[in-house]
Amino acid sequence: MTASTTAADLFARLPPLAADGYATHEVMNQATPFTGHNAFTGDRLLGEIATREKLGWARPLLAEAGAVVASERVAELARNANRQTPELRSHDRFGQRRDEVVFHPAWHELMTLAIGHGTHALAWTAGQPGAHTARGVLSYLWNQGESGICCPLGMTYSAVPALRLQPDLAAVWEPFILSQRYDPAAAPMQRKTGGTAGSDLRATQTTARPASARRGPGEAYLIDGHKWFFSVPHSDVFVTLARTDRGLSCFLLPGWLPDGTRNRLLIQRLKDKCGNRSNASGEIEYRGALAWLVGEEGQGIKAALAMTHLTRLDFAIGSAALMRRAVSEAIHHVTTRRAFQRRLVDQPLMENVVADLALEVEATTLLAFRLARAVDDEAAEDAAAALLVRLGTPVAKYWNCKRVVGVVHEALECHGGNGFIEDGPMARLYREAPLNGIWEGSGNIIALDVARALARTPETAGAFLDEVRRARGGDRRLDEVTRRLEAELAAPGEHEARARHITERLALCLQASLIVQHSPSAVADAFCATRLAGDGAVAFGCLPSGLDRRAIVERARMADDADA
């Protein structure tokens, strides 16, 4: 060795390794990675919905989002954001309270991307017909990319109607929360380029009192009390309910005050959740937190209702999206993995399973987007659409959130052992699947809301049935089930105890109607046979003979899946 020896000289002394010297075993018969397709342009059903709903104006944006959510990069970000979960920094090193939540950088990158697409905002900013539907497509895409971020995005979207009940507050806060420039800083809004809204609509333990001699809409109040579930506690602003001496009231509460200090919102701890782990959900204590009253005191329920149907719609969309992602993954996996000398998808029983799952994706997606359009039509003051929204939103929320759990489980099982391993996305989707069913009212509460809508606004039944009857004559099984549903709705009965049953019947009839109107005959035939006429079974994968299973699978396959 001399002083002039270089690294190149050193490595030149090492003999070359045999080509396979690094491998410990031969890697064989593994599925190929499933990235690089476009979750919008590759999705035939979504493309048809976009055409039918005249979303041409949004297509370039949706195609861009579709490429991003299906990219290798987002897969990696989602993985990291869920493995290194948010941490509460309650105090600084000198013992001063901070109440900050620290995230892995992947979270912020995901938020930057999704907010950049307007996933939280498009419905309010586009100024185009079908804006809620187009935003729904963005939500459908991002719920496939990473569900955790969809919580703050959905809450921000649905906060706007409540905010608009108090125009002076909306004038300041609406442009801020609808900004497409994500800013992760824990700082007052005056120092940020954009922010997100959180919401808490459970008020039993929170009270409010005027902060000065002035009380009334837009005035300052002090809020006290505990919130047991409080997602995204690092939000810039919160729509929150609290009780004054005049009743349940709605408030807008900033996360930080203009001098840079935290509002009096103390984060007790973050929840250690089953899924949705990238997102922070906490328990908090308001201790004299400053907030503005939204609308009149005692009108809190009105404000909550202004938001609720949008959050519920977003959960119906989000659950359909989770199924879409899981089933896309399953179809890809069974196409590129072999067993018994054939591709799995060519094994008749596996073909049956994925075809049955694909039916569920089609039905739940059509249902969710029919309601999204109804929200658009309602905004254009269509009275029938408003009735459909009132009854159909809880129906879609209930049913999509019920179906997602079984679908994701079965799609995971299509992957065999690999589905259970955290390297891939399936385990994460599985943990996520039950959550939308709990949020914003779990199953019974939603079914009871359906019963309430039918009892208090009976016209909703007529509007719903009119919608179902659009497919009249298209399939005798649907006609028969619709007749039975009409009779059931007309009969006085034990509606509370049967609320789940009625909700399920409503969902299946509307799904079938949409499928008969819009989907290929192979899909319609299989859906009506198994979901309406009793030829199905409790588990997936029991489609009867005589159906075109392969056509159903091929329709659900991402059109641009390179390995198919």
Ligand SMILES: Cc1cc2nc3c(=O)[nH]c(=O)nc-3n(C[C@H](O)[C@H](O)[C@H](O)COP(=O)(O)OP(=O)(O)OC[C@H]3O[C@@H](n4cnc5c(N)ncnc54)[C@H](O)[C@@H]3O)c2cc1C
């Ligand atoms: C991770 C996470 C984050 C959350 N974040 C937020 C948030 O940011 N903001 C917010 O406002 N909330 C939040 N929540 C709360 C969530 O909306 C509630 O947990 C949900 O609405 C269910 O309410 P609960 O927990 O009080 O259950 P309960 O109301 O006690 O319900 C328990 C069970 O009883 C059933 N049930 C209740 N009443 C009846 C009845 N009359 N008849 C028959 N069955 C009934 C329910 O369907 C459910 O199955 C969050 C929850 C979770 C898990």
